[in-house]
Amino acid sequence: MKKLIDHSxxxxELEESLKALLEEDEKYVHFIxxxxxxxxxxxxxxxxxxxxxxxxxxxxxxxVNGKGNSKQFRTYYGQ
Known part of the structure; x- marks a missing residue:
């Protein structure tokens, strides 16, 4: 993952790389x-x-995984 981020x-470009990696599978890729x-x-x-x-x-x-990341996640989506 870090390699994808570093090379984007x-x-x-990062979003496109991740979608390609996940083959745009509906189970993993959501267009909100x-x-x-x-x-x-x-x-x-x-x-x-x-x-x-x-x-x-x-x-x-x-x-979201990781302690404290939940608040940032909600803030990003205005909740």
Whole structure:
């Protein structure tokens, strides 16, 4: 991962490298504006971002690893 970051000239280039690495698999790569609903749920100081696609019943959850990173994660998404 560090190698990808070090060799990327921009955030966009890093995003493209990560998507290619993950083969744009829907299980791992989410384009958040396509998910009409998202909210944070917290438990014991850890927060999970839950994404939902409305009536289709599709949902996905994202959790940040590392102590203290949850707050930055929520702040980034305005929560």
């Amino acid at each position: 000239n921009s955030v966009e 504006p396509e998910w009409p609903s998202f909210k944070f749920k917290g438990f014991l100081g850890k927060h999970t971002l839950r994404l939902g696609k409305g009536g289709t019943g599709a949902w996905s959850s994202v959790t």
